[in-house]
Amino acid sequence: MTEVFAAFLKELDVEELSVSCYMIMGEIFPAWTGKKLGLGPNLLYAALSKAAGISPDKIKDYLKQTGDVGQTTFLVLSNEKKSQSTFSSFFEPEPATDDEYSDSTSDVLIAGQLTIRQVYDQLKSIAGASGKGAQSQKIKNLQSLFSAATPEEAKYISRIALEELRIGIGEGIVRDSIAKAFDVPVDGVEFAFMVTNDLGEVAVASKTGGIESLKNRQIQINRPVKMMLAQVTESIESAFSELKNVAVEWKFDGARIQIHKKGQDVKLYSRRLEDVTDSLPDVADAILNAVDVTDAVLDGEAVAMDDAGKPRAFQDILRRFRRKYDVESTSRDIPIHVNLFDLLYADGESMIEKPLRERRQRLAQIVKKNAKGISVDEMVETDNPEIAYEIYEKALKAGHEGIMMKNPDSAYSPGKRGKNWMKKKPVMDTLDLVVIGGEWGAGKRKNKIGSYILACSDPINNIFLEIGRVGTGLSDELLDTLTEKMMTLIEAESGVEIKIKPEVVFEIAFEEIQKSSNYAAGYALRFPRLIQVRDDKTADDIDTIEKVERMYSGQKEN
Ligand code: ATP
Numbered sequence: 166m167t168e169v170f171a172a173f174l175k176e177l178d179v180e181e182l183s184v185s186c187y188m189i190m191g192e193i194f195p196a197w198t199g200k201k202l203g204l205g206p207n208l209l210y211a212a213l214s215k216a217a218g219i220s221p222d223k224i225k226d227y228l229k230q231t232g233d234v235g236q237t238t239f240l241v242l243s244n245e246k247k248s249q250s251t252f253s254s255f256f257e258p259e260p261a262t263d264d265e266y267s268d269s270t271s272d273v274l275i276a277g278q279l280t281i282r283q284v285y286d287q288l289k290s291i292a293g294a295s296g297k298g299a300q301s302q303k304i305k306n307l308q309s310l311f312s313a314a315t316p317e318e319a320k321y322i323s324r325i326a327l328e329e330l331r332i333g334i335g336e337g338i339v340r341d342s343i344a345k346a347f348d349v350p351v352d353g354v355e356f357a358f359m360v361t362n363d364l365g366e367v368a369v370a371s372k373t374g375g376i377e378s379l380k381n382r383q384i385q386i387n388r389p390v391k392m393m394l395a396q397v398t399e400s401i402e403s404a405f406s407e408l409k410n411v412a413v414e415w416k417f418d419g420a421r422i423q424i425h426k427k428g429q430d431v432k433l434y435s436r437r438l439e440d441v442t443d444s445l446p447d448v449a450d451a452i453l454n455a456v457d458v459t460d461a462v463l464d465g466e467a468v469a470m471d472d473a474g475k476p477r478a479f480q481d482i483l484r485r486f487r488r489k490y491d492v493e494s495t496s497r498d499i500p501i502h503v504n505l506f507d508l509l510y511a512d513g514e515s516m517i518e519k520p521l522r523e524r525r526q527r528l529a530q531i532v533k534k535n536a537k538g539i540s541v542d543e544m545v546e547t548d549n550p551e552i553a554y555e556i557y558e559k560a561l562k563a564g565h566e567g568i569m570m571k572n573p574d575s576a577y578s579p580g581k582r583g584k585n586w587m588k589k590k591p592v593m594d595t596l597d598l599v600v601i602g603g604e605w606g607a608g609k610r611k612n613k614i615g616s617y618i619l620a621c622s623d624p625i626n627n628i629f630l631e632i633g634r635v636g637t638g639l640s641d642e643l644l645d646t647l648t649e650k651m652m653t654l655i656e657a658e659s660g661v662e663i664k665i666k667p668e669v670v671f672e673i674a675f676e677e678i679q680k681s682s683n684y685a686a687g688y689a690l691r692f693p694r695l696i697q698v699r700d701d702k703t704a705d706d707i708d709t710i711e712k713v714e715r716m717y718s719g720q721k722e723n
Pocket of ligand 1: 394415420466
C-alpha cells in the first residue's frame with residue numbers, strides 16, 4: 166500500500182497533495198482543526214435520491230440489500246441514473262457560504278471529469294454551510310457531486326462523506342508514503358506531523374522544501390497538537406522495573422485540556438481537539454491571571470469540584486465543556502480547577518523535545534503559586550515504589566483515579582501512547598469502544614435500540630473490529646436518549662439489526678476477555694456492561710486491538 170500511495174503522491178500537484186492525504190484516510194480536514202463533516206446518513210440518502218431521481222424509499226430498499234452505504238450509492242447510480250444524464254452533463258456547484266471557502270468552488274463540474282480538488286471543495290462547502298437553508302445547501306452540494314461522479318467514484322465519495330472510508334490506510338502508511346515519495350527520512354516526517362498535526366501540510370513541505378522544511382516545522386499557537394497518552398501498567402512495581410526513576414503524579418479525575426495562550430488571548434481545546442473556549446471563560450481568565458509568560462502551550466486536567474473540594478461526576482465536567490448558553494451560571498454551579506502537568510511551548514521556545522524534568526521546572530516557574538482555579542500538580546521523582554504507593558493511596562482518598570508514572574527523561578510526544586507515561590488505577594481497566602450497530606428491542610424495549618454492537622480499533626489497518634454486544638447497564642432514560650442520538654446515525658437496517666455510523670463511544674466494564682471466533686476482533690467480553698458514554702472521545706480515541714490483546718495476556722498472568 167505504501168508503494169502504491171507513494172507513487173500516486175508523486176503525480177499530484179501541491180494543491181491536490183494535502184487534500185489526498187486527508188481523503189485517503191477517510192478524513193476531510195486535518196486533525197488540528199477539530200472539524201468533522203458531521204453529515205448524517207439521511208442527508209446523504211436525500212442527495213442520492215435526488216441525483217438518481219428515485220424516491221428515498223427505493224434507496225432504503227437498496228440499503229437493505231447491501232447493508233453498506235458505498236455499495237448502495239454504486240448500485241443506485243449504476244441502475245437508476247441513466248435517464249438523468251442524457252439531459253444535462255454540467256452542474257453548477259452550490260456556492261459556499263463561508264468566506265474561507267468561497268473562491269474555490271467556482272469551476273463547473275463536468276460529468277465524468279470530476280477532480281480531487283472539486284470533490285474536496287464541495288465537501289468543504291458542506292462543512293461551511295450553517296444557519297437557515299444549510300440543510301438544503303448540503304443536499305445540493307452532494308447531489309451535484311453524485312450527478313457528476315461515475316458510480317464507482319460516487320461509492321467512495323459516499324464513504325468519505327460519512328467518514329466511513331476505511332480502506333486500510335492510516336497515519337502510519339501516509340507518513341511512510343510521504344517519506345518514500347519525496348525521499349525524506351521517516352523520522353523527519355514523523356516529527357513534522359507531531360508538531361503540525363497535519364499530514365497534508367507535511368506532504369507539501371516534503372515536496373517543496375525536503376528535510377530542511379520538515380525540521381523547521383514547529384508547534385504553533387492556536388493549532389492544537391494531539392495529546393500525549395498513557396499506557397496501563399499492571400502494577401506499580403512493573404512501572405519501576407521499566408523506568409527505574411519515576412516521576413509520580415496524581416491521575417486526576419476530570420477532562421483533559423490543552424491551553425494556548427497568545428498575549429491576552431486564550432484558547433482551550435478538549436481531548437478531541439475541539440475549541441471549548443466559549444464554554445470555559447472562567448478557565449481562560451484564570452490562565453491570564455496565573456501564567457507569567459506572553460505565549461504558552463500548556464497541558465492539564467480540568468476537574469469539576471464539589472464544595473468539599475472533591476472531584477464531581479465525570480458527566481459534570483463534560484457539561485461544562487459542552488455548555489453553549491447560561492455559561493456564567495453553570496460556571497458558578499460547577500467550578501473548575503485546572504491541574505497543569507506539562508508545558509509544550511513558552512515564549513518562542515518549543516519545549517517538547519526537552520526532558521519532562523526540565524519542562525516541569527519551567528512550568529513551575531511560569532505559573533503563580535496559589536492562583537485561583539489553577540495549579541501545577543505535584544510531581545515526585547523517586548526510585549522507591551513505596552513512595553509511589555503512598556501517593557497512590559492519597560490520590561484515591563482525595564477521590565481521584567490513581568497515579569500517572571512518567572519517565573522524567575522523556576520528551577513530550579504528541580499523539581503517542583507508550584511507556585514514557587503509564588497509568589495505574591485500582592479496578593481492572595475498562596475498554597472504550599465505538600458503537601457500530603445495534604438491535605431493535607422487544608417487549609418493554611420496543612421502539613428502542615435495546616442492545617449495541619461494539620468495536621475496538623485496528624489503527625494500523627485503519628478499521629474497526631467487532632468485539633461484542635452490550636445491553637446491560639442501560640436505564641430506561643438512557644435507552645431513550647441513546648436511541649434518539651443513534652437515529653441520526655443509522656446507516657442501514659435489516660430486520661431488527663441496525664448498522665450505525667461509528668461515532669458514539671461507550672466505556673465498557675466486563676468480567677473477563679475471552680478468545681472468540683464469533684467476532685472480527687478474535688476476542689469477546691464476558692458480562693459486558695456500560696459504565697458511561699464517553700462524549701469526550703471520538704471513534705479515533707477508542708481502545709485498540711493491541712490493548713485488548715495486552716489485557717487478555719495480563720489476565721492470564723494474574
Ligand atoms: P482514561 O480513560 O483513563 O482517562 P484516556 O484514554 O483518556 O484514559 P490515557 O492517556 O490513557 O487517556 O490516560 C491519561 C489521561 O488521564 C489523560 O488523557 C488525562 O485526561 C488524565 N490525567 C489526569 N491526571 C493526569 C496527569 N497528572 N498526567 C497526565 N494525564 C492525566
